[in-house]
Amino acid sequence: MALLALSAALGPRGVLADDLKKERSKDPIITKEEVPKEEDENLGTKEYSFNPLQAEKEVRVGEYYFKKGSYRAAALRFREATKWNQGYGEAWLRLGETAEKQRDTKTAKEAYAKYLEVAPDAKDAAEIRKKLEKLK
Numbered sequence: 634m635a636l637l638a639l640s641a642a643l644g645p646r647g648v649l650a651d652d653l654k655k656e657r658s659k660d661p662i663i664t665k666e667e668v669p670k671e672e673d674e675n676l677g678t679k680e681y682s683f684n685p686l687q688a689e690k691e692v693r694v695g696e697y698y699f700k701k702g703s704y705r706a707a708a709l710r711f712r713e714a715t716k717w718n719q720g721y722g723e724a725w726l727r728l729g730e731t732a733e734k735q736r737d738t739k740t741a742k743e744a745y746a747k748y749l750e751v752a753p754d755a756k757d758a759a760e761i762r763k764k765l766e767k768l769k
Contacts, residue, residue, distance in 0.1 A: 684717045689721075692710070692714045692721070695708075695714065695727060711724050711725075721751070726744070729742075733764075745761050746765065749762065
């Protein structure tokens with residue numbers, strides 16, 4: 634009989650029921666929702682530093698999207714490449730061509746002008762100057 638009374642007083646893990654209630658009341662109450670750390674970091678702006686290998690990779694992926702006909706995705710990749718390496722003429726040229734395909738003359742003019750600034754002695758500089766004149 635005493636054993637039965639003791640087992641009733643003890644909880645499932647052999648702890649007294651009163652002690653269990655006290656333990657539960659000590660738990661902290663969370664009043665506001667916490668944002669996981671990894672999501673919080675993604676909300677910040679991306680920082681770019683000179684990385685020519687990453688720029689070349691972005692251009693290769695952009696060319697894939699360009700050939701596929703996905704000009705919006707290609708433009709995003711070419712713009713990303715220009716952020717990794719602002720002096721990468723190929724990225725500026727390809728961004729200009731993609732902007733032309735999208736009929737975005739403002740972006741095309743800016744990209745072609747930057748291309749001519751970065752690579753004024755390129756083989757196709759005269760051709761790009763003609764394109765730039767047509768866009769104005």
